Amino acid sequence: MRIGIPKENIQEEKRVALAPAGVDSLTRSGHTIYFQSGAGEGSNFSDEEYRQAGATIVYSAEEVYRRTELIAKVTPLSDIELSLLQENQILFSFLHLAIGNKSTIEDLLKKNITAIGYELIENESGLPVLHSMSEIAGQLSIQIAERYLESYTKGGRGILLGGITGVAPAAVVILGAGVVGTTAARAALGRGAQVIVLDKDLNRLRKIDSTFHQQLTTVMANPYTISRGVKFADVLIGAVLIKGEKTPHLVSEDMVKQMKKGAVIIDVSIDQGGCIETSHIKTISDPTYYLHDVIHYCVPNMPALVSKTASYGLNNASLPYIQNIADNGLSNALLGDTGLANGVCTYKGYVSNEAVANIFNFEYRRLRIFSTN
Numbered sequence: 001m002r003i004g005i006p007k008e009n010i011q012e013e014k015r016v017a018l019a020p021a022g023v024d025s026l027t028r029s030g031h032t033i034y035f036q037s038g039a040g041e042g043s044n045f046s047d048e049e050y051r052q053a054g055a056t057i058v059y060s061a062e063e064v065y066r067r068t069e070l071i072a073k074v075t076p077l078s079d080i081e082l083s084l085l086q087e088n089q090i091l092f093s094f095l096h097l098a099i100g101n102k103s104t105i106e107d108l109l110k111k112n113i114t115a116i117g118y119e120l121i122e123n124e125s126g127l128p129v130l131h132s133m134s135e136i137a138g139q140l141s142i143q144i145a146e147r148y149l150e151s152y153t154k155g156g157r158g159i160l161l162g163g164i165t166g167v168a169p170a171a172v173v174i175l176g177a178g179v180v181g182t183t184a185a186r187a188a189l190g191r192g193a194q195v196i197v198l199d200k201d202l203n204r205l206r207k208i209d210s211t212f213h214q215q216l217t218t219v220m221a222n223p224y225t226i227s228r229g230v231k232f233a234d235v236l237i238g239a240v241l242i243k244g245e246k247t248p249h250l251v252s253e254d255m256v257k258q259m260k261k262g263a264v265i266i267d268v269s270i271d272q273g274g275c276i277e278t279s280h281i282k283t284i285s286d287p288t289y290y291l292h293d294v295i296h297y298c299v300p301n302m303p304a305l306v307s308k309t310a311s312y313g314l315n316n317a318s319l320p321y322i323q324n325i326a327d328n329g330l331s332n333a334l335l336g337d338t339g340l341a342n343g344v345c346t347y348k349g350y351v352s353n354e355a356v357a358n359i360f361n362f363e364y365r366r367l368r369i370f371s372t373n
Contacts (some may be wrong), residue, residue: 001326002032004068006061007039009299010078012284014307017072017092018322019052019315026319027054031326036064042304043311065089072322074314075301076100082107090114090330092322097345098246098352099273102360105213108346109362114330118245118318119183120353121343127243128339129321131179132313134268136303138183138239141266142172142191144302145235148264148288153233155290157234157262162192169193173229175221175250175275176239180268182211184237189215190306198229221250230255238267240275244355253292261293271300284345334369341367 003026005017016039017027023033035055037047058064064070073081073093082104085091088111095117097105108115118129138290142161149170150315151158163169172188174181177199185208188195195216196292199205205218219225230236230251236259241245247269254280256265267279274280278291279298287299303310321340334341345353349366357364 001070001320002068003070003072003326004034004064005036005039005055005072006064006081007036008042008074008150008297009061009080010075012256012304013075013301014303014304015074015311015314016040016043016307017074017311017314018319019043020045020049022305022315022319023055024039024053026323026326029323029327032056034058034064034067036061043307045311059077067095070322070325072318074292084110085113088112088114090116090325092118092318094118094271095120095345096271097356098244099271105346105351105356105360105362109349109351112349114344114348115346116312116321116340116343117345117353118343119243120345121321123291123337124339126179129314132317133303133310134179134241135183136306136310136313137268138180138185139187140305141180141237141239141268141300142185142187142193142235143267144297145172145237145264146191149234150263150296153295155262157260157264159234161188161235162365171196171232172235172237173233174237174239175226175229176237176241176269177201177218178239178241179207180239180241180306181237184214184239184268185212188235192348193235196223196229196232197276200364202231206359226250226292227255227258231258231260234260234263236263236276238265238269238275238279241272244353246273246359247275249275249277251278253277254296257292259292259294262295264295265297265330268302270298274298279316302370315346331369334367341369 033055034051036224070090162168172193174197198219198221199220269275351357352367
């Protein structure tokens, strides 16, 4: 199969879809990789590393798209990238169509694109590709919060996350006990913070409580407890995920107004719309704003801050799926892996993701695959 890896061109994205090791694996299996020159530079991978791994280096995104059957990328499609897609191509990327534009989906349908969202691929333990990025985002959320609690940040509270003898640590309140919430809790506990985790799933709360041996506080999430937790927080981490859907606002603007002056909000859910009413998308170079005396950090591609780690993580999680399609063909790969099939949003000119179909009023059709053998 001919596989293309273009350079990311939006949101100051420095990750790359496949590391040289992933390209090596595919070329050893007889597949052809067209790699856009410079696509790995943001993650400190040189063109020469990809060339040695067997890739053919090309010098424009147009050539990558024109010469390939499958495109592997990272961020949701820009308008330019959408225009470059070829009829009947396979697209692997984070898509987040539920918060995108209807016109994007219409263009995918017109071109008969098989669009597979990394964030929707499942296996027996969860969402494997998204998991790798969520682990990074959870850790980064605490690292970032520490920085914005400092006195030299405009409006910062001037407090140390872990406190010292005789001085209380910061209170870190985490909404959601999934992968982001768990890794954020681990990082915060490691720095000595007081950690409170809210979730509406009692089993998740039991799991995180057991994981950290009752070193944190778990609370059932409802409007009353969320309101109390938000008011108490020095740091509020939004770590809510509803698979494939826009995240609901669990924290209202009135709640934000009740927060401590200089408190920090890290809304990791912003890539799915955000779970805090006052959140809106920012960028890595301009990541924060100050509203109601509260610092907001709302960057949808946080893992790009550690692009090499993130690119390796993405490579490790996505490569088995790309390899499966390349080795066995799209139809056979989807037939043999229902978790991969769950990631398909558009297929043969129709919408195969029910949540996206409902949001944008498209006809929804269940994915119907027939073997090519």
